[in-house]
Amino acid sequence: MNIIVTGANRGLGYEITSAAAQRGHTVVAGIRSDRPDGKLRDLLERFPARIVAEELDVCREETVARLAKKLEAEGKAVDAIINNAGILLSRGATIETLPMEDVARSFEINLYGPMRVIKHLLPLMPEGSPRAIINISSEAGSLTNAYGGDYPYAISKTAVNMFSKQLKKYVKGRGIRVYAVHPGWIKTDMGGEKAPGDPAESAHGIIDIIEMKKDVDPESFFINFKGEPMPI
Known part of the structure; x- marks a missing residue:
């Protein structure tokens, strides 16, 4: 599969990119700069x-439009898109x-970002074999379990859930599955050192969803990395 x-x-x-490459998929690793560094550069050397x-x-x-045009010129279809880029700001700030x-x-990155990506890359996902769009969300975006904090992050993730629901309806019947996925509270720069979850485990769970190795309710759109429905 060709995965973005x-x-x-x-x-x-990074962990999703690594997991996908380990399983033999081709990955377009989207980064903000024009050249990779650090761990990603090492990963590229392992899986050139x-x-x-x-x-x-x-x-x-x-930059999104340019990538879409490049892939189209190369005759490459897109099998899966994982909108992972996100930001967590003003943690702990009160509304006052x-x-x-x-x-x-937060909306610029967490919501408008995925919308821009889908706008330009959805045309490269032709009908046919099963394809998938994964928008990384969070339990913080649940209306049912709303709490008084993390306003920028939580509200933007609620909006991501809505966008995922709309997109699921829009592509219905085209062989494209759409999910907003809660990856768990994981140990990353965003999640912090106290997080109990392993990002590698979440990454492999997400690839399992793409590969249809998880039994996901076809009516669900907000799920966790194990394929289980999340409270909306």
Whole structure:
């Protein structure tokens, strides 16, 4: 499968890229710069035939459009898109102290980013064999379990859930599965050192979903990395 991963340079995005390559998939690792570094560069050296790093800044639509045109010119279809790039700002801020620019920035990356990616890359997902779109969400985006905090992150993830639901309806009958996926509280730069979850485990669970190795309720759109429904 040809898989596109945004925010692939670190954290969950890196682990998803690694898991997909280990399983023999071809991965376009989207990163904000024009060249990889650190762990991703080492991963590219391990899997030179399976991973290619491409500039893909979800806040700059021209980079998304450029990648789409490049893939189209190369005659490459897209089997799966994993919208992983995200940001967590103003953790712990009360509504009285919340910087509104952090809310705007969160929506710019967490919601508008995936929308830009789908806008330009969905046309490269032709009907036929099963394909998948995974929008990385969070339990923080659940209306049922809403709590008074993390306003920019939580509200933007609720919006991601809505976008996923809309997209699922839009592509119904085209062989494209759409899910908003809660990866768990995992030990990454965003999740922090106290997080109990292993990002590698979440990554492999997400690839399992793409490979249809998880028994997911066809009516579900908000699920965890094990394929289990999350409270909306």
